[in-house]
Amino acid sequence: xxxxxxxxxxxxxxxxxxxxxxxxxxxxxxxxxxxxxxxxxxxxxxxxxxxxxxxxxxxxxxxxxxxxxxxxxxxxxxxxxxxxxxxxxxxxxxxxxxxxxxxxxxxxxxxxxxxxxxxxxxxxxxxxxxxxxxxxxxxxxxxxxxxxxxxxxxxxxxxxxxxxxxxxxxxxxxxxxxx
Amino acid sequence: xxxxxxxxxxxxxxxxxxxxxxxxxxxxxxxxxxxxxxxxxxxxxxxxxxxxxxxxxxxxxxxxxxxxxxxxxxxxxxxxxxxxxxxxxxxxxxxxxxxxxxxxxxxxxxxxxxxxxxxxxxxxxxxxxxxxxxxxxxxxxxxxxxxxxxxxxxxxxxxxxxxxxxxxxxxxxxxxxxx
Amino acid sequence: xxxxxxxxxxxxxxxxxxxxxxxxxxxxxxxxxxxxxxxxxxxxxxxxxxxxxxxxxxxxxxxxxxxxxxxxxxxxxxxxxxxxxxxxxxxxxxxxxxxxxxxxxxxxxxxxxxxxxxxxxxxxxxxxxxxxxxxxxxxxxxxxxxxxxxxxxxxxxxxxxxxxxxxxxxxxxxxxxxx
Amino acid sequence: xxxxxxxxxxxxxxxxxxxxxxxxxxxxxxxxxxxxxxxxxxxxxxxxxxxxxxxxxxxxxxxxxxxxxxxxxxxxxxxxxxxxxxxxxxxxxxxxxxxxxxxxxxxxxxxxxxxxxxxxxxxxxxxxxxxxxxxxxxxxxxxxxxxxxxxxxxxxxxxxxxxxxxxxxxxxxxxxxxx
Numbered sequence: 001x002x003x004x005x006x007x008x009x010x011x012x013x014x015x016x017x018x019x020x021x022x023x024x025x026x027x028x029x030x031x032x033x034x035x036x037x038x039x040x041x042x043x044x045x046x047x048x049x050x051x052x053x054x055x056x057x058x059x060x061x062x063x064x065x066x067x068x069x070x071x072x073x074x075x076x077x078x079x080x081x082x083x084x085x086x087x088x089x090x091x092x093x094x095x096x097x098x099x100x101x102x103x104x105x106x107x108x109x110x111x112x113x114x115x116x117x118x119x120x121x122x123x124x125x126x127x128x129x130x131x132x133x134x135x136x137x138x139x140x141x142x143x144x145x146x147x148x149x150x151x152x153x154x155x156x157x158x159x160x161x162x163x164x165x166x167x168x169x170x171x172x173x174x175x176x177x178x179x
Numbered sequence: 180x181x182x183x184x185x186x187x188x189x190x191x192x193x194x195x196x197x198x199x200x201x202x203x204x205x206x207x208x209x210x211x212x213x214x215x216x217x218x219x220x221x222x223x224x225x226x227x228x229x230x231x232x233x234x235x236x237x238x239x240x241x242x243x244x245x246x247x248x249x250x251x252x253x254x255x256x257x258x259x260x261x262x263x264x265x266x267x268x269x270x271x272x273x274x275x276x277x278x279x280x281x282x283x284x285x286x287x288x289x290x291x292x293x294x295x296x297x298x299x300x301x302x303x304x305x306x307x308x309x310x311x312x313x314x315x316x317x318x319x320x321x322x323x324x325x326x327x328x329x330x331x332x333x334x335x336x337x338x339x340x341x342x343x344x345x346x347x348x349x350x351x352x353x354x355x356x357x358x
Numbered sequence: 359x360x361x362x363x364x365x366x367x368x369x370x371x372x373x374x375x376x377x378x379x380x381x382x383x384x385x386x387x388x389x390x391x392x393x394x395x396x397x398x399x400x401x402x403x404x405x406x407x408x409x410x411x412x413x414x415x416x417x418x419x420x421x422x423x424x425x426x427x428x429x430x431x432x433x434x435x436x437x438x439x440x441x442x443x444x445x446x447x448x449x450x451x452x453x454x455x456x457x458x459x460x461x462x463x464x465x466x467x468x469x470x471x472x473x474x475x476x477x478x479x480x481x482x483x484x485x486x487x488x489x490x491x492x493x494x495x496x497x498x499x500x501x502x503x504x505x506x507x508x509x510x511x512x513x514x515x516x517x518x519x520x521x522x523x524x525x526x527x528x529x530x531x532x533x534x535x536x537x
Numbered sequence: 538x539x540x541x542x543x544x545x546x547x548x549x550x551x552x553x554x555x556x557x558x559x560x561x562x563x564x565x566x567x568x569x570x571x572x573x574x575x576x577x578x579x580x581x582x583x584x585x586x587x588x589x590x591x592x593x594x595x596x597x598x599x600x601x602x603x604x605x606x607x608x609x610x611x612x613x614x615x616x617x618x619x620x621x622x623x624x625x626x627x628x629x630x631x632x633x634x635x636x637x638x639x640x641x642x643x644x645x646x647x648x649x650x651x652x653x654x655x656x657x658x659x660x661x662x663x664x665x666x667x668x669x670x671x672x673x674x675x676x677x678x679x680x681x682x683x684x685x686x687x688x689x690x691x692x693x694x695x696x697x698x699x700x701x702x703x704x705x706x707x708x709x710x711x712x713x714x715x716x
Binding site: 013017018020021023024025026027028066067068069070071072073096097098099100101102104106111112120122124 | 196199200202204207245246247249251279280281283285291299301
């Protein structure tokens with residue numbers, strides 16, 4: 001994101017070229033909510049990244065990023081999970097491509113409540129169990145593992161801006177562990 | 180599609196501008212499989228459009244089209260359903276944004292088996308019950324309503340090119356009426 | 359429920375016979391959250407029944423009931439929707455049998471938080487748009503239509519006991535209209 | 538199944554007691570389609586059990602079994618997966634309770650095409666990636682791992698009786714790997 005060039009299928013887009021695309025069409029995104037599960041698949045903890053945004057603020061977020069031209073959704077998920085959680089996270093991407101929801105981000109908070117100042121993004125959202133060791137990389141400073149109850153405390157929810165608190169609740173509702 | 184200009188949020192894209200976007204990012208699409216249902220929601224018939232393609236061939240297809248910048252998925256679905264089935268079709272777009280699958284179209288048939296020669300498209304696929312009268316418009320010449328059994332005859336499946344026969348089977352599998 | 363006999367596939371179960379079954383196996387249930395939707399399928403209102411329980415208390419609830427032996431899930435949904443909303447409600451039962459969640463009710467509130475004092479019930483939960491006129495019948499005294507925002511007010515949530523407040527939030531999360 | 542007694546929450550049901558329950562109510566079941574997935578979650582192989590039925594016939598089947606009173610769906614899945622695949626199979630039960638479909642088995646093949654001669658069963662169906670070593674136990678003689686293409690050969694499909702060929706196709710449709 002902070003790089004000067006954006007890779008697309010082996011070639012690279014300049015910031016201007018990417019901006020032009022954003023000006024014309026909605027951008028394909030993926031959102032992954034990392035979780036720890038027990039032997040029976042029940043969610044025990046949720047992984048929240050602490051990351052610095054472009055404006056130097058600290059913010060809680062999930063794994064999220066753009067799908068590239070020529071890249072399958074599974075590969076986009078894998079790439080963003082590796083980028084944010086490190087190469088040893090062992091994410092278990094679901095066998096089905098059916099997302100639990102589609103999140104529509106707009107610069108205007110009034111449309112859906114999901115906000116992305118830079119663009120109109122259409123994001124396929126998945127809950128992804130993570131079995132290995134997570135070492136946040138790049139922009140992410142740390143990953144905190146919280147129980148559903150802890151994650152739903154007002155202190156945490158307030159740090160999930162741009163509608164991400166709602167994405168958390170939707171993900172947990174889907175997993176049947178909404179407190 | 181055959182128009183010289185493409186509308187996006189009130190403004191228009193020239194074919195060149197749209198082509199540039201296609202060269203850079205995957206394009207957001209929606210697919211809608213129109214069905215007739217009985218009182219209990221059980222699928223009784225599937226609507227197959229007969230349409231002329233750009234190269235003058237006749238082909239069976241479902242309702243399908245691009246999502247515009249600034250347009251919600253529901254509105255893209257509604258727009259394409261109206262465009263292809265006419266204003267009296269009374270489509271019942273599902274209450275959930277969760278698609279039954281995500282179809283990834285590539286120019287290369289070897290990637291997913293879903294083919295779009297023009298672009299890499301990421302399509303959210305929905306089954307949409309239609310309650311009213313359908314009058315195919317624009318490119319679509321007619322709409323044929325077939326029972327699941329009829330739709331799965333080899334004669335029909337062969338007319339569903341580019342992976343659309345598989346989309347049909349996936350839609351019917353989702354509805355529990357796979358013959 | 360208050361009837362002395364329970365119908366099963368044309369024949370009837372005495373309360374003792376039904377109780378014996380409950381003592382031995384989990385009971386198949388369906389839950390239907392009635393909603394009003396706009397032209398694009400977006401949920402605008404949620405239907406909450408006000409009903410008298412066996413102990414004479416008033417309680418908010420959704421449409422809910424047992425699946426009978428020999429009865430398909432769609433037919434159980436239809437029967438309970440008609441029973442609770444009247445014959446003119448015009449429910450639009452989803453084309454897919456895939457429920458948005460499975461609710462596991464136990465007499466012990468500690469297992470899942472979903473409580474049914476009488477039995478262990480495994481309930482398939484659906485959001486059901488309702489297009490017609492609702493006339494609550496039998497136990498239900500009235501049906502109130504609330505916007506998602508109204509339904510999520512503390513006053514309303516507190517009246518949804520036994521985990522039904524959570525079912526409401528899960529249903530609205532699934533529909534993308536969680537406030 | 539061949540045991541003289543059926544366990545339910547610590548106690549046991551005699552065959553007569555279980556039969557009485559089957560005569561009165563639909564029985565809660567789970568179906569699990571075991572799969573191997575690659576790093577990105579894509580299904581590469583499907584696990585088909587070869588088992589002897591009560592009448593001494595050999596038949597291909599998936600993991601399937603009854604949910605007990607007091608037992609959560611996740612626990613029923615785990616129990617049947619362990620019973621059929623052995624204790625080292627390391628099944629990854631999905632984080633969501635949402636099944637990919639609900640299968641309604643009836644003694645009469647004419648109702649849904651899914652047949653269980655013994656009972657009306659309502660089965661929650663899941664695709665379950667399996668990471669470990671499978672050692673079929675009890676009734677299951679072996680487990681064969683087939684690619685989707687191999688599994689869809691007429692030779693294999695014909696061995697999947699009672700609608701199980703359709704369940705296979707529905708599972709693969711859900712995972713986006715329908716040949």
